[in-house]
Amino acid sequence: MSNTNKEIPSSKLKIIPLGGLEQIGMNITAFEYGDSIIVVDCGLAFPQDDMLGIDLVIPDVTYIKDNYEKLKGFVITHGHEDHIGSIAYVLSQVPAPVYATRLTMGLIEHKLEEYDKDHAALGTRLMDTVRRKTVTFGQSINLGDFRIEFIRTNHSIVDAAALAIYSPVGCVVHTGDFKVDYTPVYGDAIDLQRFAEIGKKGVLALLCDSTNAERPGFTPSEKTLAPIFDDIFEENKNTRIFVATFASNVDRVRQIINTAYKFGRRVAVEGRSMVNIIDTAQRLECIDIPENTLATLDEMKDIPADRQVIITTGSQGESMAALSRMADGTHRKITIGAGDTVIFSSHPIPGNEKPVTRIINSLLQKGVNVVFQDVHVS
Numbered sequence: 001m002s003n004t005n006k007e008i009p010s011s012k013l014k015i016i017p018l019g020g021l022e023q024i025g026m027n028i029t030a031f032e033y034g035d036s037i038i039v040v041d042c043g044l045a046f047p048q049d050d051m052l053g054i055d056l057v058i059p060d061v062t063y064i065k066d067n068y069e070k071l072k073g074f075v076i077t078h079g080h081e082d083h084i085g086s087i088a089y090v091l092s093q094v095p096a097p098v099y100a101t102r103l104t105m106g107l108i109e110h111k112l113e114e115y116d117k118d119h120a121a122l123g124t125r126l127m128d129t130v131r132r133k134t135v136t137f138g139q140s141i142n143l144g145d146f147r148i149e150f151i152r153t154n155h156s157i158v159d160a161a162a163l164a165i166y167s168p169v170g171c172v173v174h175t176g177d178f179k180v181d182y183t184p185v186y187g188d189a190i191d192l193q194r195f196a197e198i199g200k201k202g203v204l205a206l207l208c209d210s211t212n213a214e215r216p217g218f219t220p221s222e223k224t225l226a227p228i229f230d231d232i233f234e235e236n237k238n239t240r241i242f243v244a245t246f247a248s249n250v251d252r253v254r255q256i257i258n259t260a261y262k263f264g265r266r267v268a269v270e271g272r273s274m275v276n277i278i279d280t281a282q283r284l285e286c287i288d289i290p291e292n293t294l295a296t297l298d299e300m301k302d303i304p305a306d307r308q309v310i311i312t313t314g315s316q317g318e319s320m321a322a323l324s325r326m327a328d329g330t331h332r333k334i335t336i337g338a339g340d341t342v343i344f345s346s347h348p349i350p351g352n353e354k355p356v357t358r359i360i361n362s363l364l365q366k367g368v369n370v371v372f373q374d375v376h377v378s
C-alpha cells in the first residue's frame, strides 16, 4: 500500500512452461514480453507403461500457434532428446529460426534431415526453410525484446549451455541441465565466473531443473570413472566386453574407448541413436578417437572375442534398443552368452527399473556376467 505511486510496467515478462515441469522429459518453455516470444528447448518424452502403441510424446504447442506472429525463435540448451527430440515436429507447425551451440546444432540438423526424408511428399524441406545459427559460448543473440547469452556448462553431453535471458524488465537465468565438473573429459569447465557476474547484477529468476535433485551430496567428475573402467576391464580380461550407456553421453563413450585402447581392444558402437551421435560428434570434432580403434560389427567377426568392446544403447531397458534385442536373442549380428561381460554404465532413470531388471535377468539366464555397480556418475 505504501507504494501507490509506483509505475506499473506496461508489459510483463511471462514464463510459460509447455512441458517438462514435474515430469522427466519434454522440456519446452516459452518466454513472452510485449510482442516477442522465444522458446527454450523443444524436447520429447518417452511413453509411460500405460501409453500402449505410442512411440513418442511431443508437447502441445497450441499457445505458440495462437501467438505465432510474436514468435522470434528457438534457443536450445543442449542435444539431449528431452531437449531437442520434438524440434522437427514443432518447427513443421510453427517455423522459426533456431539457435544452438555446435554439437547441439549438429544433432538438430540430423533430426531435420530425418524429418525431411520421412516427409519428402510435402515438397518443402525443413533443412531449406528453417534458419539456423550456431552460437558460441559468451555470444549473445537479439530476438525481439530479448537478448540471450549462451554460457558454458558441463553435462553428460558436450556443448551444453545455460542461458541468460535479458528482457526489458530484467534477467532470467535458465541453467539447462548441468553439472559442475572441474575436470570434464572434453572441453572446458563450466563458466562459474560468468554466473557470478550475472548474479551480482541481479537476476529476476533462476530456472533450474535436475534429475536426482532430491538426493543430497556431490556428483563426482566424469573423469573419476576411468580407473573404475580400467579395473573392470582388468577383471574381465578373457571375455568379450559390452558396455551399455546413454546414446548421448559422448564423454562416457570417449572414456570407454580410452580404456579399450589401453587394453588393446577394438570398439564397435551399436544402436542407431548412438551411431548417429558419435558420427556427428566425430565430424564436428567434439570427440577424438585413436586411429584404428573403431571397427564395424562385421569387422569384429575377424577379431578375437577378448579383443572386442561393444558399446551399445539400451541401458534403460528400452525394448527396441540393441541391448534388449541381444538379451532376447533377436539381434541380427550379435549372439550374447557365456563368456561375455555386460557393464551397465548408467542408473535406471526413475520409472525404468522394471525393464532394466528384465534385461538383466535375461542376460543372467544366458550365462552372461553382468556388472552393475559404480560405473556411472549422474
Ligand SMILES: [Zn+2]
Residues within 6 Å of the ligand: 078, 080, 155, 177
Ligand atoms: Zn540433458
